[in-house]
Amino acid sequence: MSLVEKLLSSARKHRSLAIALLLGPPLTYLTIYFFAPFIITVLYSVGLIGGRGTLTGNISIKFYRQALRWVYIKVFYNSLILAALATVGCLLLAYPVAYFIAMKAPKKWRNPLVVSVIIPYWVDFLLRTYALMNIFAMLGIMFRYDAVVIGMIYDYLPFMILPLYASLEKIDRSLLEASYTLGASPWKTFIHVTLSLSKPGIAAGTILVFVPAIGEFIVPTMIGGVSVTTIGTLTWDLFLKFHDWWRGAAVSVMYIAVVLAALAIYMRKVGELEI
Amino acid sequence: MSSDMVVLKNVVKRFGNIVASNGINMNVRRNEFFSILGPSGSGKTTLLRIIAGLERPDKGRVIINEDDVTNIPPYKRSIGMVFQNLALFPHMTVYNNIAYGLRLRNLTEDEIGFKVKESLRLMRMSPEVFANRKPSHLSGGQKQRVAIARALVTQPAVLLLDEPLGALDLKIRQHMMLELKRIQRTVGTTFIYVTHDQGEALVMSDRIAIMHEGKIEQVGSPREVYEKPRTKFVANFIGEANFFEGVMREGFVETNFGKIKVKEEIPASRKVIVSLRPERIRIGNAAVGSENMFKVKIIDLIYRGDTLIVIASLEGIEIKISVPAIHPEVMRLERDKDTWIGWNSGDEAGIFELED
Amino acid sequence: MRDRILAFFSALVYAFLYIPIIIVIVFSFNSSKMLGQFTGFSLKWYDVLLGDRVVWNAFYNSLNIALVTTLVSLFLGTLAAYGVIRLDVGGKSAVDGLLYIPIIIPEIAESLSLLLFYKFAGYQLGWLTVLLGHIAFDISFVYVIIKARLAGFNRSIEEASLTLGANEVQTFVKITLPLSMPGITAAALIAFTLSFDDFIKTAFTTGPGFQTLPLVIWSQSARGGVGPEINALTSIIIAFSMILAYIYTKLASERS
Numbered sequence: 001m002s003l004v005e006k007l008l009s010s011a012r013k014h015r016s017l018a019i020a021l022l023l024g025p026p027l028t029y030l031t032i033y034f035f036a037p038f039i040i041t042v043l044y045s046v047g048l049i050g051g052r053g054t055l056t057g058n059i060s061i062k063f064y065r066q067a068l069r070w071v072y073i074k075v076f077y078n079s080l081i082l083a084a085l086a087t088v089g090c091l092l093l094a095y096p097v098a099y100f101i102a103m104k105a106p107k108k109w110r111n112p113l114v115v116s117v118i119i120p121y122w123v124d125f126l127l128r129t130y131a132l133m134n135i136f137a138m139l140g141i142m143f144r145y146d147a148v149v150i151g152m153i154y155d156y157l158p159f160m161i162l163p164l165y166a167s168l169e170k171i172d173r174s175l176l177e178a179s180y181t182l183g184a185s186p187w188k189t190f191i192h193v194t195l196s197l198s199k200p201g202i203a204a205g206t207i208l209v210f211v212p213a214i215g216e217f218i219v220p221t222m223i224g225g226v227s228v229t230t231i232g233t234l235t236w237d238l239f240l241k242f243h244d245w246w247r248g249a250a251v252s253v254m255y256i257a258v259v260l261a262a263l264a265i266y267m268r269k270v271g272e273l274e275i
Numbered sequence: 276m277s278s279d280m281v282v283l284k285n286v287v288k289r290f291g292n293i294v295a296s297n298g299i300n301m302n303v304r305r306n307e308f309f310s311i312l313g314p315s316g317s318g319k320t321t322l323l324r325i326i327a328g329l330e331r332p333d334k335g336r337v338i339i340n341e342d343d344v345t346n347i348p349p350y351k352r353s354i355g356m357v358f359q360n361l362a363l364f365p366h367m368t369v370y371n372n373i374a375y376g377l378r379l380r381n382l383t384e385d386e387i388g389f390k391v392k393e394s395l396r397l398m399r400m401s402p403e404v405f406a407n408r409k410p411s412h413l414s415g416g417q418k419q420r421v422a423i424a425r426a427l428v429t430q431p432a433v434l435l436l437d438e439p440l441g442a443l444d445l446k447i448r449q450h451m452m453l454e455l456k457r458i459q460r461t462v463g464t465t466f467i468y469v470t471h472d473q474g475e476a477l478v479m480s481d482r483i484a485i486m487h488e489g490k491i492e493q494v495g496s497p498r499e500v501y502e503k504p505r506t507k508f509v510a511n512f513i514g515e516a517n518f519f520e521g522v523m524r525e526g527f528v529e530t531n532f533g534k535i536k537v538k539e540e541i542p543a544s545r546k547v548i549v550s551l552r553p554e555r556i557r558i559g560n561a562a563v564g565s566e567n568m569f570k571v572k573i574i575d576l577i578y579r580g581d582t583l584i585v586i587a588s589l590e591g592i593e594i595k596i597s598v599p600a601i602h603p604e605v606m607r608l609e610r611d612k613d614t615w616i617g618w619n620s621g622d623e624a625g626i627f628e629l630e631d
Numbered sequence: 632m633r634d635r636i637l638a639f640f641s642a643l644v645y646a647f648l649y650i651p652i653i654i655v656i657v658f659s660f661n662s663s664k665m666l667g668q669f670t671g672f673s674l675k676w677y678d679v680l681l682g683d684r685v686v687w688n689a690f691y692n693s694l695n696i697a698l699v700t701t702l703v704s705l706f707l708g709t710l711a712a713y714g715v716i717r718l719d720v721g722g723k724s725a726v727d728g729l730l731y732i733p734i735i736i737p738e739i740a741e742s743l744s745l746l747l748f749y750k751f752a753g754y755q756l757g758w759l760t761v762l763l764g765h766i767a768f769d770i771s772f773v774y775v776i777i778k779a780r781l782a783g784f785n786r787s788i789e790e791a792s793l794t795l796g797a798n799e800v801q802t803f804v805k806i807t808l809p810l811s812m813p814g815i816t817a818a819a820l821i822a823f824t825l826s827f828d829d830f831i832k833t834a835f836t837t838g839p840g841f842q843t844l845p846l847v848i849w850s851q852s853a854r855g856g857v858g859p860e861i862n863a864l865t866s867i868i869i870a871f872s873m874i875l876a877y878i879y880t881k882l883a884s885e886r887s
Contacts, residue, residue, distance in 0.1 A: 008799050009348070022714030023726060026707040026770055033767040034733055034741070037748035041740075044747055053751045093644050100641040104634055115876060116645065120652045122872045125828050126848045127865050131651035133852075157648065186633075207735075215737035217831060222852065232739050239743050240834070249747060252740045259737060329790050349793040362791035365784075366809050375805075376795035429796065 038256075045249035063250035072234070072251065076258060079230040082220075083213035086152035090160040090209050091202065093153065098164035098201075099194075102171075114165060117158050125155065129222050136223060143225045151219040156212070160205040167201025168194070207266065211259055231255050277341055280305045280465040281326060281433055286335035288321055295321035296332065297489035303433070303467055308459050310468045310476040313486030314512065319469045320359075322486070323435050326467065328352050340432045350379075355426030355464075356435040360442070361418050363410040369395075369421050370406040376429040394424040397461065399454075416447045423455075427462060434459075436468045440475060452478050473513050477501065485509050507627040510550040516624055517556075517594050519549045528626070532590040536566045536620040546629040553597035555622040558585060558614060559604035565617025572613050583608070587616065656869065659862035680860035686847060690864065693843040696758070697827040700765040704822050705815065707766070708773025713807075715774075716781045733771040741768065742835035749836065756838025764836045765826045772825060773818040780814025781807075 010017060043049045047060040066072075101113045120128065132151055133142065141147045171194060179189040217232030231251070238248035281303040288296040295318040303309045311319040324330040326337060328349035337345045344352050355376075364372050370391055377387045392402040398420035410418060419439060426434055436455075440448045456479050459466050470476055476483045477497045484494045485508070493505045504510035507518070521530035523545045528535045535549055562568060571587035571594060583605055585596040596616060598605060608614065662673035680686060715727055733741070745764045754760050788810070792802040808815075830845035837846065848861055 004800055005798065019714065022710050022717075026711035026714075026774070027726070027729070029707055030729070030733065030767060030770060033745070033748075033763050037741075037744035040748045040751050041744040049747075049751060053753070093647075096637055097641045097644045100637045104637060117648065119869075119873065119876065120648045122824065123652055123655060123865055123869060124845055124848060126830055126845050126852065127655060127861065128651050130848070130852050131654045135651065135654065154647065154651070157644075211735060212737060215739045217739055235739050235743060239746065245747060245750075248743060252743055256736060256740050259735070259740075263735065327790075327794055329793065348798065349790070350796045350798050352794075354794055356791065356794040358787040358791055360785055360787055362785065362787040364788060364791070364806060364810075375792070375797075379796040379801065425791075425795065435794075 041249045042253055044245055045253045047246060063246045064254070066247055067250040067254055075229050075231060075234050076254070078228070079214050079216075079232070080258070080262075082149065082152065082228070082230060083210050083216070085149050086156060086213045086216075087160075087206055087210045089149060089153040090156050091205065094157060094160035094164055094205065095202075098161050098168055102165050102168035103194075110169075114162070117161050121158055126218060126222075129155065129218055133222055142223065143227050145224070145228065148220055148224040148228050151223045152213055152216060155219060156209040159208040163204035163208065164198060164201040167198045167204075171197050203266070207263065210266075211263070214259060214262075215255065278304050279338075280307075280340060281467065282336075282338040283322070283326070284336040284338070286322070286325060286332045286337065288318075288325060288330060288332050290321075294318075294489045296325065296335075299335070299489075299491060301484060301491060301494070303465060304482075306463050306465055307481040308456065308466045308468065308479055310470060310480040310483045311486055312470055312473060312476040312483050312513075314471055317486040318489040319471075319486045320437055323356075323437055323467065323469045326433070327354055327356050327435050353432040354435055355429060355431040355433070357422045357426050357437065357439045359437045359439065361422040361439065363418060363422055363425070365410055368407050368409055369413070370402075372410065372421060373425045373428050375425065380429065390428055391424075394428040397427075397458065398424045400424075415443050416451060419443065419451060420454075423458065427458075427464065431464065433465045433467060436466060438470050438472075440470075440472075448475075455479055477513070485512060487512075502624065504550070504625050507548055507550065507625075510624050510627070515553050515595060515597075516550040517553065519551070519592070520629070521547060521549065523547045523626075526620075532592070533569065534567075535623075537623055537626055538621040539623070539626040541626055541628060548627045548629060550624045550627070551618065551622065552624050553584070553595040554582075555618055555624075556594070556596040557617050558596050558598055559607055560615075561602075561604055562615040562617030566619045568615055568617040570613055571616050573608060573610055576608060576610060587614070589616075652869070655862050656866045659859060659866040661859060664859055676859040676863040679858075680863045683858075683860050685842075686844070686858075686860060686864060689842045689844045689847040692758070692841065693827050693845070696762055696765060696833075696843060697823050699762055700769055700826040701819050701822045703766050704769035704773050705819055708770045708818065708822075709777050709811075709815070711770065711774045712778040712781055713803075716778055717786075730771050730774045733768055734775065738768070738831050739835075742832040745832070746835045756836060757841045760836045760838065761833050761841065761843070764832045765829060768829075768832065769822040769825055772821050776818040776821065777811060777814045780811050784810055 040049070045063055047058060047063060048056055050056040097117075101110055105113055129151060132154060136142045136147045136151075175193055175197070176189055179193045180186075184192065214230075215232040215235070216230055217236050220228040220230050220233055221236075235248055235251055235255070238244045238251060279302045281301075283299050283301040286296050286299040287294070297318075299322060301322075311322060313319045321330060325332050326339070328337075328344065328347060332345065335345075336343055339352055339354070364375065367375070373391045373394060374387045377390055382390070391406070395402045395405060400417065400420055405413070405417070405421075410421070413421065422439065423434075423436075440451055443451060452475055455466075455468075459479075468476070468479065480497055482494060482496055483500050485492045485500060487506075487508045493500055493509050495503075500509060501513055504513060504516075510516045511518070519528070519530050519535060521528040521535065523541045523543050524534075525543060526536060528537055528547055528549055530549075537549060541547060556562075557565060569589055571589045573585060573587050574593070575586040577584040577586070578600070581600055583598045583600050583602075585598060585608060587594045587596060594616070598608075657669065659676055660672050660674065661669050662671040662675065711726075711730055715723060715730070742764070745760075745767075748754075749756060749760050789802050789806055792806045793799070797805060828845060829843075830849060833843050833846060834849070837843070842850075844864075851858055851861070
C-alpha cells in the first residue's frame with residue numbers, strides 16, 4: 001500500500017482525521033491571524049495589555065468610558081448615516097442597471113455588460129478616488145458632504161449591481177408571464193413578482209455596501225478632507241497618528257459591535273442572507 | 276465456485292434516527308438480473324450504495340464474488356454503477372468518459388480504443404458519430420447508453436443500476452428496458468437494478484426483492500411476487516389488489532358483507548386480510564356459478580384501451596375489477612346499475628394475518 | 632418607451648463608472664503635469680515611469696504580495712470549501728459561519744487588530760506581516776466562491792469516478808478540480824485583485840521600507856498630487872487586465 005492509500009484508508013475509517021486534514025490548515029491559519037488578533041484587541045481595550053505589550057493584570061473600562069464621550073458617539077452616528085446614504089444611493093442607481101442587464105439587454109450582451117461593471121475596479125481604489133477628486137475640483141464641489149456621498153456610491157456601486165443582477169437573472173420568466181395572464185399589469189408584476197423575488201439580491205447588496213461603508217476611510221479623507229469624520233478616519237487617527245492603542249481598541253470593539261448589531265437587526269428583518 | 280455473486284449478511288445502516296437497512300440478508304446469483312423494488316425511502320438506494328462501497332454499513336458483511344469487501348473502498352471492488360442522474364463527466368467526451376476506468380487500469384491506448392468502440396457498438400451507438408461528443412450534446416437515451424457503457428467496459432463482476440431510467444420519456448423508457456435486458460443477456464454480467472417502478476422490475480428481472488422500511492419483504496421471480504405475495508405490502512405494491520378484512524374460519528373468511536371461501540390454511544379466529552387482483556374478479560353473467568358471489572353497484576367505468584376498469588361498491592367497500600375491453604359482458608355494464616361479481620377459492624392473491 | 636428610459640439610465644450609470652477611468656488614461660498622455668488641463672499628447676510620463684525606481688519597486692512589492700497571497704489563500708480556501716461541502720460533519724454550519732466572519736468584519740477593525748497582535752507577539756513589521764494579513768482576509772473570499780462552485784455539481788459525479796476505479800485523490804485531480812476550474816479562476820482573480828489593491832490593511836501592517844503601490848499613491852496624493860507616471864502605470868495595468876479579461880471570457884464562452 002502506498003502512503004496515499006494508507007492515508008486514505010485511515011481517513012475513511014476515522015472521519016475526524018479527514019476533517020482535520022481538510023479543515024485543520026485553514027482554520028488554524030484563521031485562528032492565529034484573524035481570531036487571535038481580535039482577542040488581543042479586546043485585551044488592549046480593557047487595559048489588560050500595557051505599553052510595552054506586557055500584561056498589566058488589571059481590567060479597566062476607562063477606555064470605553066472615554067470612547068463613549070459625545071464626540072465619539074457623534075462620529076458613530078455620522079458614519080451610520082453616511083453609510084446608509086451611500087447604500088440607498090447605490091441601490092437606486094444599481095437596481096435599474098441590474099434589471100436592464102438581466103431582463104432587457106440582448107442575451108449575448110449580458111456577460112460583457114456584467115464584466116464592464118467590474119473593469120473600472122481593476123484600477124486602484126485610491127487612483128479612482130484621486131481621479132474623482134480632480135473631477136470634483138473642476139466642478140467645485142470638493143470637501144462637500146454630497147461629494148463624499150457621491151464618491152462612496154461610486155466606490156461601492158458594483159457590490160450592489162452584481163448581487164442584484166445575480167438574483168434578477170435567476171427569476172424564471174414564466175413567472176412574469178403567469179402574472180400577466182392572471183391580470184397583473186407590468187407595474188404590478190414588477191412589484192409583486194420581480195421585486196420580491198430579487199429580495200435576496202437586495203439584502204446581499206445592502207450588506208456588501210453598508211458594512212464596509214460604515215468604516216470608510218479613503219473617500220472621506222481624500223474627498224471630504226477634515227470636514228467629514230467617520231469611524232474609519234477616527235480609528236486611523238487614533239492608531240497611526242496618535243498611537244493611542246487602548247482607546248483605538250475600544251473604539252474598534254464598539255465598531256464591530258455596531259456592525260454585528262446592524263447585521264443582526266437587518267437579517268432578522270430580511271431573513272435568509274445569500275452572498 | 277459459489278452460485279452467489281453478491282451476498283449481504285445482516286447489513287444494518289442508520290442515518291440518525293432513520294434505519295435505512297434493518298438487518299438485510301440477500302443473495303444475488305451469478306448472471307442474474309436482480310431488482311430491488313420499493314417505494315422512495317424504503318432503503319433500496321442505500322442498499323445499492325452499500326454494495327458499491329459508497330456507504331459503510333454500521334453492521335454486517337458485504338461479499339462480492341466470494342470476497343468479503345465490507346472494508347474495501349469502491350474503487351477496489353469489482354463493480355460498475357449507473358447513477359440515477361447518470362453522472363457523466365461533463366468536461367469529457369463520450370470516448371474519454373468510457374475510457375476513464377480503463378485508463379486507471381493502465382491499459383494501452385490501443386486496447387482502450389478497441390474496448391471503447393466495442394462497448395459503444397454493444398450499446399448500438401456508432402463510435403464515429405458519438406465518440407467525440409460531450410455529454411451535453413447527447414439525448415437522454417444516448418446519455419443512458421454511455422453511462423452503461425462506461426460502467427460495463429471494465430468488465431465488473433456486478434453492475435449496479437440506481438433508477439437509471441427515471442428521467443426518460445415513457446416510450447424511450449419502454450425501449451431501454453428491453454435494451455437493458457438484451458445487454459444483460461449479451462454480456463452475462465450480474466445486474467442489480469434499483470427501482471420504484473414495478474413495471475420495470477417485472478419486465479426485466481429474473482428475481483425481485485421488495486423492500487419496505489429498511490427490510491426485504493419478499494424475494495422471488497416476477498411471477499412469484501405477483502401471484503403469491505407474502506405480505507400485504509407486497510400485494511399492494513406490486514400490481515393492484517382489493518383487500519377484504521375479516522376473521523378466519525374453517526375454509527372461509529367471515530367479513531361484514533358475507534363469507535369468502537378461501538384455500539389458504541391459517542389458524543381459525545385470526546384477523547386476516549384477503550387480497551384479490553382486479554383481473555381475477557368475474558363480472559355480470561360470467562360471475563354466475565362462482566364459489567364467492569356478491570351483488571355490487573357500479574360506481575364508475577374507466578376505459579383504458581385494452582381493458583375496462585370497473586369501480587363497484589360492495590356494501591360501501593370500493594372494489595376494482597379489470598375486464599378485457601372485448602369481453603362480451605362489457606356492453607351490459609352501466610354506471611349506477613347493480614351487477615354480480617364472483618371468484619373461486621384459490622383465486623385470491625393471498626391472505627395475510629393482521630397484527631393487533 | 633419604458634425600456635428606452637431604462638437603457639438610457641443604464642448608459643448614464645456606465646458613464647459614471649467609466650469617466651474617472653478614462654480621465655486617468657487620457658491624462659497619462661498629457662504633456663503637462665496638471666490633471667484637468669490637457670495641454671497636448673505626449674508619452675513622456677511613460678518614459679518617466681520607466682526610470683521611477685520608487686514606483687517600480689512598489690509595483691514589484693504589490694505583485695509579489697498579491698501572487699503569494701493568491702496561491703496560499705487558494706490552497707487554504709479550497710481545502711476549507713472541500714472540507715465543508717464534502718464532509719457531513721456535525722457543526723458544519725458553525726465552521727461555515729466562522730469562515731464567513733472575515734468577510735463581514737470591517738477591514739479597518741481587522742487591520743488594527745492585526746497590528747496590535749503583531750506588536751504583542753513581537754513581529755518585525757514588513758513583507759511577512761503584510762502578506763500574513765492579506766492571506767487571512769482572502770481565504771474567506773476564496774472559500775465562498777469555491778464552495779458555491781462545488782455545491783453546483785452533483786456528488787454522484789465524484790462517486791461515479793470512485794466506482795470506476797479512481798481513489799479519492801485521483802478523483803479530486805481528474806474530476807473535482809477540472810470541474811471547479813471556473814470557480815478557482817474566479818477566486819484567484821478576486822484574491823489577486825483584493826490583495827493587489829489593498830491599502831488599509833497594508834498601511835496598518837507594513838513596516839519601514841516596505842511600500843506597495845497603493846501606499847505610494849497615498850503618500851503622493853497626501854503630498855498634493857499623484858504623479859502622472861502613476862496614471863501611465865495604471866493605464867498599462869488596465870490594458871493588461873482588459874486583454875486578460877478578453878481571453879478569459881473567450882475561453883469561458885468556448886468551454887460552455
